[in-house]
Amino acid sequence: EDQVTQSPEALRLQEGESSSLNCSYTVSGLRGLFWYRQDPGKGPEFLFTLYSAGEEKEKERLKATLTKKESFLHITAPKPEDSATYLCAVRLNYGGSQGNLIFGKGTKLSVKP
Amino acid sequence: NAGVTQTPKFRVLKTGQSMTLLCAQDMNHEYMYWYRQDPGMGLRLIHYSVGEGTTAKGEVPDGYNVSRLKKQNFLLGLESAAPSQTSVYFCASSSDRVQPQHFGDGTRLSIL
DSSP states (O other): OOEEEEEOSEEEEETTOOEEEEEEEEOSSEEEEEEEEEOTTSOOEEEEEEOSTTOEEEETTEEEEEOSSEEEEEEOSOOGGGOEEEEEEEEEOSGGGTTOEEEOOOEEEEEEO | OOOEEEEOSEEEEOTTOOEEEEEEESSOOSEEEEEEEOTTSOOEEEEEESSTTOOEEOSSOTTOEEEOSSTTEEEEEESSOOGGGOEEEEEEEESSSSSOOEEOOOEEEEEO
């Protein structure tokens, strides 16, 4: 069964305290891994797409990396405005589900000043 | 620069009532999707469309119907609402299967 697991479920950091969020997956025919940010009462906002092991993408204090079985979202020197739920999704590429995404449950990040 | 717009934003229904959720996108995207998001669960795909006039079932399609009569609009219908359909519903669109999906801000639906 295709699965996406994110850990931890919740993470509390002090401002400036760097850490990483994990997204592990067991899917057949992976064709892309996506990271989204979701603020309370809002829809997910696209951050990154990763396609192959070893690939890295960066945006401000965020850096996403990908291996064959998992992805990490590294947050360097976070600020309170980085507080949000971060969602990971993988794109399938087989059968009638080509292009469809499977989402993890998310990691809720809180950054205290 | 609206992107993906969902209406209504909030709605309360009684069991057995029907309603339609509207999603409109102004990015000329071919693909559109309806998801539901429940506490403790990831976003789950209800139905999707790969172009005007087409629809397909996702992971959790039972109890819902959809229509894509115009390229920019994707409608989600509940014919006879049930309490289990209480959720936050998100619409998304993308230009093709490869590109990222862009989401609206959701419709919060409560069924009593």
